Amino acid sequence: MTTAAPILLTPGPLTTSTRTRQAMMVDWGSWDDRFNQLTASVCTQLLAILNGADSHHCVPLQGSGTFAVEAAIGTLVPREGKVLVLINGAYGKRLAKICEVLGRAFSTFETAEDEPTTAADVDRLLRADSAITHVALIHCETSTGILNPLREIAQVVEHHGKRLIIDAMSSFGALPIDAREVPFEALIAASGKCLEGVPGMGFVFAEKHALAAAQGNCHSLAMDLFDQHSYMTKTGQWRFTPPTHVVAALHEALLQYAEEGGLPARHQRYANNCQALLDGMAELGLRSFLPAAIQAPIIATFHAPDDPRYEFKAFYERVKAKGFILYPGKLTQVETFRVGCIGHVDAAGMRAAVKAIAEVLQEMCRSELAREER
């Protein structure tokens, strides 16, 4: 790695530490005891983050985060089950698409991209349809950065005797979730988000009884979490070729996570990053898409500058030349771009990114943005 490598302000892959990247300099054999200890240690540390060791198994899976989401739905929702999918962005839509492709019955409830789903909505929907067995929720919807009220929704789902599947991909490790207080059947996250590992594996925290009862549910050999877990319990090994370097990097990233001070410290650093970003962008006259009250400190969405000379691709290339990688917007109705607050970066890094953005907008628009934008 050269020092000129740009900082990724994208919500995965993201910027990792040198130490984490160096942990990938060893080739591990999948039969090696020490590698299997790494896997076991990673799973133990992951369970500890949400106090889930008593209630849940941690089942790791090769692939990107979506693979683990698909595996969780395919394994835990029985073929005659029905999923209520709560949507306020692209990842929620992906949950519905997974149900459709897997042939699981589902219904959707969609709110605007700047409107969280509420517990009252879920209560009403569950009252109206007794066929629903599972509710699927995105905790932080990364397509905008909006935070959905997980705790309240989990209580309503439990009250109705239904099961909750949480895509906490972009929040796990940074936003507090306690398995002893928030009832869920499955919670899914991945190596390359708030834990600051490299991408390549997901993991599912599956409620122990539910996983034990899930034998034979899955449509797929490779995505079967029941089998993955049984095999790992018996042998200590992954069922198929493990992403060895990814596991080693995640292990090293988790050591640094603990050294930093665990979840509270990670949360605080990201909150500081997000605040530095929002403050800096406001000074440039760039408006954030979400109100502060529902903004998670993970990724922020900004309205594109209201200038005919602005164009995302050129903007992206110029900011990249100054050392920062941004993310395109994912909204269909309004033109936006996104800036991630997660990864091995601090508030000074975020301020440097804002400075680069300011310079680029000056160059591109050669106008006084701050004054034009009221």
Ligand SMILES: *Cc1c(COP(=O)(O)O)cnc(C)c1O
């Ligand atoms: C990153 C992410 C995923 C997984 O995306 P992949 O591209 O498959 O890694 C799923 N849900 C949310 C909310 C995410 O942020």
